[in-house]
Amino acid sequence: MDLKKAYISGGEVIEFEAGDSIIDILKCEKDIKEPLIAIVDGEEVVDLSKRMHCDANIKPIGMERSLGAKAYLRTLTFVLIKAVKNIYPKSRVILKHSLNKGLYGEIENIGEITDEKIEEIKSKMFEIINRDIEIEKIRVKKGEAEKIFKEYGMKDKLRLLSHLDLSYISLYKCGSFYDYFYGTMLSSTGYLTLYDLFKYGKGFILMSPKQKTDYKLPKFVDVPKLAKVFDETQAIANILDVADVGALNDKVDSGEIKDLILVSEALHEKKIGSIADKICENKDKIKLVAIAGPSSSGKTTFSKRLSIQLRLLGFDPYTISLDDYFVDREHTPRDEDGQYDFESIGALDVKLFNEHLSILLDGGEISLPKFDFLTGNRIDSGKRFRLKEDTIIVIEGIHGLNEVLTESVPRDNKFKIYISALTQLNIDDHNRMPTTDVRLLRRIVRDHETRGRNAETTILGWSSVRRGEEKNIFPYQEEADAMFNSTVIYEMSILRKYVQPLLEAIPKENPAYIEAKRLLDVISYFKVAPEANIPPNSIIKEFIGGGCFEH
Template sequence: MVKKIKVRLPEGKEKVCVAGTTILEILVTGKGPGEPLLALVKGEEVELTERLHDDVILVPITLKDPQGAAAYLRGLSFLLIKAVKDIFPEAGVTIEHSLGKGIYGEIHYTRKINERDIAVIKERMQQIVTADEKIERIEVKKEEAVRIFTLQGMTDKLRLLKYINLPRINLYRCGDLYDYFYGPMVPSMGYLKVFDLLYYDPGFILMYPQAGDPFHIPPFHDLPKLARIFKEAEEWANILDVGDVGALNDKVVSGEINEIILVNEGLHEKKIANIADMIYAGKDKIKIVLIAGPSSSGKTTFARRLSIQLRVLGLKPYPLSLDDYFVDREHTPKDESGNYDFESIRALDLELFNQHLAALLNGEEVEIPRFNFRTGLREWIGRKYKMEKDSVLVIEGIHGLNEILTSSVPRENKYKIYISALTQLNIDNHNRIPTTDSRLMRRIVRDYLYRGRDAATTILTWPQVRAGEEKNIFPYQEEADIMFNSALVYEMCILKKYAAPLLREIPVSSPAYLEAKRLLTFLSYFLEAEENAIPNNSIIREFIGGSCFE
C-alpha cells in the first residue's frame, strides 16, 4: 500500500501526496525572483529537492527572507565560479567581502583580468541561467571529497576538510565542477535570473537583490576608503600567513597561534599609534576627535587606546560622552511603531551639545551634564571642564561622522575616525565570513557576560540594530578621515568557547533557533585557542572580559 502524507502550507492550505515527494513537486512553482528558494520544515532550513516522508508543516522561504537571500547569494557565487571555470579553466576565484551593496572578489589567472573579461564572464553566467543547469547535492565520503578537491586544485578546501570531523561531506555539483558551500543551495541555476557583474579593479563586484526586494538590484555605490581598508586587511592576513579558517586552525595545532595573537595585536597598536601621529601633526587645528562605528566594533577600547597614544605625544585627550546629551526621555523622537528611537540623532540635544563645543573651543569653562538612564532625565552634578592649549576632545558615538552632530565646529577642527570589524578571513575561497557575523558573535558574548541578556534576545534584536546602522552610520562612513579595522584574525578561536554554549541553549521552538543553528555551524569550523597570550588592552577583551579598561 502506498503511504500518503499530509503537508500543511501557509494560509491553511493542505496537500495530500505520496511519501517521498519532493518539496519542489509539492509547491509546483516557477523559477522567478519571487518564488521559493528553500523551505522551513520542522524548524530546519531544507532544500527544495528534499523528499518528505511524514506529515509536516511546510513554510516556503523566498528572497524576501534573510535565509532565502543568503541561499540566492550562495547560488550566484557558484554560478560565477562555474562561468569563470568554463572560460578560464586554470583560473581561481576568491569571494572576498561586501562592498557597496555587492560582493567584491578576484579572479586569479596567468594575466590580469580586465573589463572585457568580466563582460564575457557575465554573458556566460546568463547562458548558464538560461540553460537552467542543474545543481546537484551529493554526499561523499570525506576521502572522496579530498580526492575531488585535490584534482581541482582547491587547496583551501583541503585545509578546511582536515578539521571537519564528519565521515561524509555534502558537495554541490554543476556539470563537471564540484564545490562546497556553507549552507543550503537553490536547485538549479535557472533560479538566479537577477544579478549583475561589474569590473572593479583588480577584481569584480557581484551585485544581487537584497532581502525584501527580489526583483531589483540596488545601484552600486563605490566606497574607496572602505575598499582600501579591506585591502589593508588582506595585507595583514598575508603578514600573519592566515587567509582562511583552515590556515588559522593549522596555527592552533602547531602552537603558533600565540605568535599570531601577538603580531595581530602589534599591528593594531601600530595603526593606532599612526592615527595618533596624524592627529598630533594637525594639533594646531584639530581639537575634536570623533569616533563612530557599528555595534560591537570595539569603539570604547579603541578610544581608550587612542587616548593613551595621544598622551604619549604630549596631548591631553578628554572623553566627552554623547550619552550625556540625550534629551529628557519624554522629548525623545519616536519611530514608525511609536517606540522611542534612541538611535535617532534627534534623540540628542544638538543645540546644547554644539553650544558646549563652541564654548570649549573658545577657551570657556563648561558644566557637562550627566544623563540618568533610570529616571530618563538630564542632571547637573557640577562636573566642569575647560580646554587647555594641548587639549583634544575625544567623542565616541554612532553619529560621530554626521556633520549635523557638530555643525557649530569648522571641519578643519575635527578629525573623524570610522571603526568596524572588517574581517578578511574566509572559511575558504568561496565561502566568505560576513563582517556582521563577527560583530554579532562579539555582541552575543558581551550581552551575556555584562548585560544579562541571553543569546536568543541578542539575535532577535540584531535586525533592529542593523537597521539603525544602515540609517545612522553606514551612509557617513566615507566621511571619515581614516578607518580602523578592529577585526582580529584569531578572535573566533576565542569567542567560540563563550558563544557556542549560549547558542546551544536556544530551543527549536525559539524564533532565534535558525540563526543560532547557522552560527553554531559557522563556529564548528574553528578550533578553540587559549586566551593567555591576549594582552589586557586588546579590543577582544572588551567582549570576553579581562580588559584593563574595565
C-alpha cells in the same frame, strides 16, 4: 497512494503524495518572487527539491527574509565559479568581502582582469542560468571530496577538510562541477534572473538583489577608503600567513598561535599610533576627535587606546559621552514598529551638544549633563569643564561621522575616525565570513557577560540594530579621515569557547533557533585557541572580559 499533509505557515494545509518535492507541494514557479528555499518543522533550512515522506510544517522563504537573499547570492557565486572554471580551468576564484552593496572578488591564474574577460564570464553565467541546470546536494565520503578538490587544485578546501572530523561531506553539484558551501542553495540555476558583474580594481564586483528591495539590484556606490582598508587587512593576512580558517587552525595545532596573537596585537597598536601621529600633524587645528562605527566594533577600547597614544604626543584627551546628551525619554523618536529609536540622531539633543562645543572652543565653561537611564531624563551632573591649552575632545558614538552632530565645529578643527570589524579571514576561497557575523558573535558574548542578556534576545534584536547602522552609520563612513579595522585575525578561535554554549542553549522551538544553528555551523570550523597571550588592552577583551579598561 500514500498521502501526507503539509502544514504551510499562514494556515494552509496541502495534501501530497509521499516522495513529492517541496517545489511540487507548493507548486512554485522559478520566479524570484516565489519561495526560494524553505524551513521544515522549524529547524531545518532546505532547498525546494527536498522530497518529503512524512507530515511536516513547511515555511516557504523568499527574498523578504535574509535567509532567502543569502541563498540567492550563494547560488549566484556557485554559478560564477562554474562559469570561470569552464572558461579558465586552472583559475582560482577568491570571494573576498562585501563592498557597499556588492561582493568583491578576485581571479588568479588568468592574467590581468579586463572588461572583456568579465563580459566573457558574464555571458557564460547567462548561459548556465538560461539552461536551468539542477543543483543537487550530495553526500560523499571525505576521501572522495578530497580527491575532487585535489583535482581542482583547491588547496583551501583541502586545508579546511583536514580539520573536519567527519566521515562524509555534503557537496553541491551543478552539471559536472562540484563545490563545497555551508548554507542552503537554490534548487536550480533558473531562479537567478537578476544579477550583475563588472570589473572593479584588480578584481570584480558581483551584484545580487538584497532582502526587501522589491527584487531590484541595489545601486553600487564606490567606497575607496573602505576598499583600501580591506586591501591593508589582506596584506596583514599575507604577512601572518593566514589565508583562511584552515591556515588559522594549522597555527593552533602547531602552537604558532602564540606568536600570531602577539603580532596581530602589535599591528593594532602600530595602526592606532599612526592615527595619533596623523592627528598630531595638525595639532594646532584639531580640537575634536569623533569616533564612529557599527555595533560591537570595539569603539570604547579603541578610544581609550587612542587617548593613551595622544597623551604620549602631548595632548590632554577628554572624553565626552554622547549618551549623556540623550533627550528625555518622552521626546525620543520612534521607529517604524513604534518602538523607541535610540539610534536615531533625533534621540540626541544635538542643539545643546553644539552649544556646549561652541562655548568650549570659545574658551568658556560648561556644566556637563548626565542621563539617568532609570528615569529616562537628563540631569545636571554637577561637573564643570573648560578646555585647557593642550586639551583635545574625544567623542565616540554611532553619529560621530555625521556632520550635523558637530556642525558648530569647523571641519578643519575635527578629525573623524571610522572603526569596524572588517574581517578578511574567510572559511575558504568560496565561503565568506561576513563582517556582520563577527560583530553579532562579539555582541552575543558581551551582552551575556556584561548585560545579563541571553543569546536569543541579542539575535532577535539584531535586525533592528542593522537597520540603524544602514541608516545612521554606513552612509557617512567615507567622511572619515582615518579608518581602523578592529578585528584580530585570531579572534574567532577565542570567541568560539564563549559563544558556543550560549547558542546551544537556544531550543528548537525558539524563533532564534535557525540563526543560532547557522552561527554554530560557522564557528564549528574554528579550533579553540588558548587565551594566555592576549594582552589586557586588546579589543577582544571588551567582549570576553578581563581587560584593563572599564566599560
